[in-house]
Amino acid sequence: MMPGGVNSPVRAFKGVGGTPVYFARAKGSRLTDADGKDYIDYMSSWGAIILGHAHPAITEAVTRAAENGTSFGAPHEGEVRLAREVLDRKRKIERVRFVNSGTEAALAVVRLVRAATGRNKVIKFEGNYHGAIDPLLAKAGSGVATFGLPDSAGVPESTTANTLPARYNDLDHVRQIFEANAGEVAAVMVEPVAGNMGLVPPAADFLPGLRSLCDRYDALLVLDEVMTGFRVARGGASERFAVSPDLIMMGKVIGGGLPVGAYGGRRDLMEMIAPLGPVYQAGTLSGNPLAMAAGYAALSELTDDAYVSLEATGERLQRGLILACEAARVPAQIQRVGSMISVFFTEMPVRDFADAQTTDRALFGKLFHGLLSRGVYLPPSALESWFLTTAHTDADIDLTVEAFEEALREAAV
Numbered sequence: 001m002m003p004g005g006v007n008s009p010v011r012a013f014k015g016v017g018g019t020p021v022y023f024a025r026a027k028g029s030r031l032t033d034a035d036g037k038d039y040i041d042y043m044s045s046w047g048a049i050i051l052g053h054a055h056p057a058i059t060e061a062v063t064r065a066a067e068n069g070t071s072f073g074a075p076h077e078g079e080v081r082l083a084r085e086v087l088d089r090k091r092k093i094e095r096v097r098f099v100n101s102g103t104e105a106a107l108a109v110v111r112l113v114r115a116a117t118g119r120n121k122v123i124k125f126e127g128n129y130h131g132a133i134d135p136l137l138a139k140a141g142s143g144v145a146t147f148g149l150p151d152s153a154g155v156p157e158s159t160t161a162n163t164l165p166a167r168y169n170d171l172d173h174v175r176q177i178f179e180a181n182a183g184e185v186a187a188v189m190v191e192p193v194a195g196n197m198g199l200v201p202p203a204a205d206f207l208p209g210l211r212s213l214c215d216r217y218d219a220l221l222v223l224d225e226v227m228t229g230f231r232v233a234r235g236g237a238s239e240r241f242a243v244s245p246d247l248i249m250m251g252k253v254i255g256g257g258l259p260v261g262a263y264g265g266r267r268d269l270m271e272m273i274a275p276l277g278p279v280y281q282a283g284t285l286s287g288n289p290l291a292m293a294a295g296y297a298a299l300s301e302l303t304d305d306a307y308v309s310l311e312a313t314g315e316r317l318q319r320g321l322i323l324a325c326e327a328a329r330v331p332a333q334i335q336r337v338g339s340m341i342s343v344f345f346t347e348m349p350v351r352d353f354a355d356a357q358t359t360d361r362a363l364f365g366k367l368f369h370g371l372l373s374r375g376v377y378l379p380p381s382a383l384e385s386w387f388l389t390t391a392h393t394d395a396d397i398d399l400t401v402e403a404f405e406e407a408l409r410e411a412a413v
């Protein structure tokens, strides 16, 4: 009844073979499938879940909100509460608007940077994914990469003509693109930690370098923090890597597992949005009271201690996986930033999309199924990140590493 049996392509097992598992419920670090089998979850709803599934604070907040009405289509206090929390955590953001997904945030931000600069071109990075919107599907990561689609059908050339794909972690390439398109580039949009081609951390000079290039060429810097926001640090990647963007996109964690996205940034830019300014962006369910309550409850639980604990869990998993690959004599790169991690089967560190595509994805597919049968659920693609939550215990990690050792030994023969 549904194309591929799924409502989002990455859920299908096309990148690893087989057919997708249907789930019945989730609690803490565990998913339970429709047949009652449990899995330790490392997909974590593609990063939206950070406190573990069905966290009591979120369940209670959503239940209470629902009793007061599921949608007003008008302003309410829940929006203000979440906005204040976002502005408090992200000092560079002066104004924020809530939408329903990261995709919607990207749609609005592209329109806004074009309106603000009077220029149409946007530099993006190969293997970065910013949602399923026409101009940004060119050379995109996530499902577009997993399924080997060069871009997407149905996107007019006139639309992608304004998209300039650059190599991730390659400032010289970005500089060349700016030079070749002098006075025409509205913005650089980047995943500050790339999470949609597997996990690729930014090189030390990459994000500060992008800031300087944007300043030099009078373009805006947009950080897509849909994955990293409130995950890699209390204030997200802009805090962790000390970079000041003009605009930020958010999603996933900010909705506590309900459909939320957001964009925000400099006041002068955000005040170009209707009703204050001429840039139109709207949504019937934007700022939905259940979603706002879930997001606020999630952020309230994300104390400094929570980030310390996420880092420690990430380190434990990374160490275990490195040792397991060494023991099995399988060349691998276990790349991690905080609670985002992924495994690439290759000899060399993965710095960009081309590197990510040369890794042994067939081996990943076998490993995926070995782990699935042992009760560990990974994102079903070598080109996706795994996400930890505060609900993952040391015992979960140790069980996972043990299952990984077995699955790898089996897969590598």
Ligand SMILES: Cc1ncc(COP(=O)(O)O)c(C=O)c1O
Pocket (backbone or CB within 6 Å): 100, 101, 102, 103, 104, 106, 129, 130, 131, 132, 191, 195, 196, 224, 225, 226, 227, 251, 252, 261
């Ligand atoms: C970095 C990034 N930006 C944007 C998006 C789009 O968000 P959504 O799926 O909520 O539309 C995603 C994930 O889907 C993402 O990982």
Ligand SMILES: NCC(=O)CCC(=O)O
Pocket (backbone or CB within 6 Å): 008, 009, 010, 011, 046, 142, 143, 195, 196, 384, 385
């Ligand atoms: N890395 C992939 C995503 O974050 C998106 C999930 C989806 O498209 O369903």
